[in-house]
Amino acid sequence: MPLETLLDVPRASFLGLPLEIRQQIYSEYFTTEGGYIYDVETDKLVQANRCPIDLSLRHVCRTIALETYHCPFTLNNITFSTAYRRDWRKQAAAVDFISTYHHFLQLSMLIRLRHCLTSDMYEQPIKQYSKYMPLIVKGIADIISRERRSPKFNAELLEMVHIRDFMERPGSDSKAGNPLAISIYDNNVSRNRTYAYLLRKIANQYPEKFKEAIDKFLPGWTDCKPRPASDFFSLGFDLWAIPSLPQVTAMVEQLQLTERWDRLDQWHYSEVGKEGFSGTKYCYQRKHFFSAAALAIRFLNNISQAQRLFINNLILNEDRMAVGHPECHIIGMIPFVEENPSLLIKHKVNLWRNILPRSAKIEVSSFPTTNESNVDLPESVPSPHQVFSNWAGKEISHFIMHTMEALREGLPATSYSFVFDGEPDSNHSTETFKYLMELPIAWITNHTDCVAEGLLASPESSGYPFMTVPSSDEHISGRERTSIIECNFTLDQPWDYKHIAGNDNRNINRWKTLDKVHRFANETDGEYADKLDVSNGIVDWMKIKGEYFEMKLLSDVPGAATKALDSSGSLSE
Structure with a gap:
């Protein structure tokens, strides 16, 4: 065939293919066997066979990049498993003991400030506080009643007993509790937010007494904090948190738990x-392992909303016991499911x-x-x-x-x-x-x-x-x-x-x-x-x-x- 004729034949173009054909090709290219998994060593997503994810097709041209923007997350399951890393060990352990101490601190603070509680603070609470509110109110009323009946009753000992036990017994911990038999000693989302709600009410109405109570349990707090009351409510981590080392060391210092932190070595x-x-x-x-749910929450928080909305399937593989009462961690996923109903x-x-x-x-x-x-x-x-x-x-x-x-x-x-x-x-x-x-x-x-x-x-x-x-x-x-x-x-x-x-x-x-x-x-x-x-x-x-x-x-x-x-x-x- 003459050269002139060859030059007249239009060249095949990928973008010249019908969109349906291109989408089928994209699906074959981006779908990987086993989907994606979180790799703890690299702190990245990889293919299930541990090989890097290949997205090179997306770099061919702008049109293909736009047409395939959703493909990696939409076409693949993403699996998170519980994770341990040597350089994360102390941080993971700290989530447990900080969580335990913080929940005892809430309990002790409310006992200390028991006479500041008034009926308007807990009557007709909204639903998210209703489960533990009657139990907390009854517990405080019982303490006040014992004080009145028995002059020898020492409520101050009751304020300190749990914190003292925590400090003296390295193995002491807390439990998420049994939802069928709730207790003020439960360490879970519902209980902790109810205590925080009541403590905020007291802090707003009795700011000086609240600051005095903080200094009782965290000596020197009011001297080193510009906003002692509001700073108090920034203490602690979510049960599913994966804090950085600087975040953990700062929290350890604020809660005055340096000795417990050093023991981890x-x-x-x-x-x-x-x-x-x-x-x-x-x-x-x-x-000490972080839960699969905690890792997924961390990952989702670190990507854009647009990327999150492309994700269809998450697998949380809790194959080891983890820190932070992991039976509660799925609650931390609720905002992402509300954001993305798919x-x-x-x-x-x-x-x-x-x-x-x-x-x-x-x-x-x-x-x-x-x-x-x-x-x-x-x-x-x-x-x-x-x-x-x-x-x-x-x-x-x-x-x-x-x-x-x-x-x-x-x-x-x-x-x-x-x-x-x-x-x-x-x-x-x-x-x-x-x-x-x-x-x-x-x-x-x-x-x-x-x-x-x-x-x-x-x-x-x-x-x-x-x-x-x-x-x-x-x-x-x-x-x-x-x-x-x-x-x-x-x-x-x-x-x-x-x-x-x-x-x-x-x-x-x-x-x-x-x-x-x-x-x-x-x-x-x-x-x-x-x-x-x-x-x-x-x-x-x-x-x-x-x-x-x-x-x-x-x-x-x-x-x-x-x-x-x-x-x-x-x-x-």
């Missing part, structure tokens, strides 16, 4: 003078690596001795491969009930699914879950609104108590479902509610509280079958516990950086 070792103890070889530091969240909580470690309270006070000795334990104590079954069951129930709390806080049920994750052994998960939870779930079905609010399936449903879903995270969809709570292992559904509950619910109505159901559910022949065998070959309980510790040879760590644990697990002085 210590390595601990066991010193047990009992037969079977082979001698200390290692020293330990506890690893956002779907799949929230996975692992049974073996998260729920059971939470129930067993894996701490540096006990693990070193267990890891390095063959000391015979009393029959009343679980072996190194066991946990107390009632404690494990309670943790499962707490996740169920705190999910209901999140719905009441405003989490849309259509945007959220909670999945009990049985990896790595689905068969062991089936047996364990049924053993721990048949009677408690029947009790929850009868005594709470979990069925009415859609957390559990109806007892008449073939999916009762909740559905089994595939383990794969490839797709999240708005499929028909019988419950918000699901599991990725079979429960041999449906459970026979009438058989479990008994005639006229006699098997569950004999207990007034869910905690008592867990305590006595496995009673047999007058003995408590209260220990659960965790290790089975696939699940290794000692290995799982070991995942929560940094370990070094004791000989490799300077003596000044180590601290001995005595036979009780306490720090030796």
Whole structure:
């Protein structure tokens, strides 16, 4: 063909293709197998195979960049898993102890200022304060009543007892609480904001008394703060916060917790003078993980609103226990779901690596001795491969009930699914879950609104108590479902509610509280079958516990950086 003819043939152009064809090409190009995952080491999103995300097509020209602006987030699930980094360890640990101390500080401040509370401060509170308000008001009224009845009653001791206990006991902590049996000692979103609400009321009406109270618990506060009262309300972190090192050190200094902060640098070792103890070889530091929800919240806060609105699917993989009462963290996701109604969240909580470690309270006070000795334990104590079954069951129930709390806080049920994750052994998960939870779930079905609010399936449903879903995270969809709570292992559904509950619910109505159901559910022949065998070959309980510790040879760590644990697990002085 002559050259002149070739020059007359129009060249193929990608942008000359129909838009539908281009969109199909974009979909093939930008969709990656497994979607995107958060990589803790780089603090970035990467492909599921850990390779960098390839967006080079977007750089070809302005038109393609505009046409594909939404593609990476719209076409891919984004998965966050719990994360530990050595350089984040102290910050994560600080979230726990700062949260605990701050919630005790709120309690002590309100007791101290009890006579400043007036009925107009707490009558007819708006809904977000209504849950804990009656309990707080009654508690304060009881203290004042005791003062009047007994001249010897020392309320000042009551003001200080929790803070003093926190300072003197390094292992003291707080709990999010049981939503079915609330307490002024709960450390959760609803309780803490109610205390802050009342303290603000007092600060506005009695500013001088409020400043005096702050100086009682934080000596010198009013001398170094230009706005003592308002600065007080900036103390503490959200339970799902991932603060920077400067933010943590500043908060530690303001709360006067430097000694507690410095203790986090210590390595601990066991010193047990009992037969079977082979001698200390290692020293330990506890690893502290940030939750998947906390990491997702941090990520979403760091991108633009336009980018957030392109995200369709988030997977929160809570595969380790984390700091900051993570059963409450999904509440921190509510603003993003309100902003983007198309956002779907799949929230996975692992049974073996998260729920059971939470129930067993894996701490540096006990693990070193267990890891390095063959000391015979009393029959009343679980072996190194066991946990107390009632404690494990309670943790499962707490996740169920705190999910209901999140719905009441405003989490849309259509945007959220909670999945009990049985990896790595689905068969062991089936047996364990049924053993721990048949009677408690029947009790929850009868005594709470979990069925009415859609957390559990109806007892008449073939999916009762909740559905089994595939383990794969490839797709999240708005499929028909019988419950918000699901599991990725079979429960041999449906459970026979009438058989479990008994005639006229006699098997569950004999207990007034869910905690008592867990305590006595496995009673047999007058003995408590209260220990659960965790290790089975696939699940290794000692290995799982070991995942929560940094370990070094004791000989490799300077003596000044180590601290001995005595036979009780306490720090030796």
